[in-house]
Amino acid sequence: MNKSLLIWGAIFGIIAIVLGAFAAHGLKPILSVEKMQTFETGVRYQMYHALFLLFLGGLPVASEKVKRICFYLTLFGVFFFSGSIYLLATNSLTSFDFTVIALITPLGGLLMIFAWIVLLISFFKLKKK
Incomplete structure (x- = not known):
């Protein structure tokens, strides 16, 4: 599980940097300030969750079960939250209306929150030495 966590953390980090640079240089001239800020929110939360x-992945006190649960919650959370934000922010650049997927943005946010809650609960369950 640690290997998957580290690999996906690195993948999300790389993609966040690429998309952030693309937005700053490629999208800035064609998106409104509001849409740019929205896009940057997706990049920021993706990077937070890459980290x-x-x-x-490097946390020795979390069990494999906790790591697996957090991994899947974070993976789907980032795809739903940041992915939908990228599509919604660039909606005006395509012929497809991405506003139909707007409801998965908060679902993605909830999944990411739940990942942190699962980790927090596991910390409360740690035995004192």
Whole structure:
């Protein structure tokens, strides 16, 4: 599980940097300030959760079960939250209306929150030495 956490943490980090640079240089001239800020929110939360996965992959006190649950919650959370934000922010650039997927954005946010809650609960369950 640690290897998957580290690999996906690195993948999410790389993609966040690429998308952030693309937005700053390629999208800035064609998106409104509001849409740029929205896009940057997706990038920021993706990077936060890339770091979360890297942290979790190197965390010796979390059980494999906790790591697996957090991994899947974070994976789907980032895809739903950041992915939908990217599509919604660039909606005006395509002929497809991505507003139909707007409801998966908060679902993705909830999944990411639940990943942190699962980790927090596991910390409360740690035995004192």
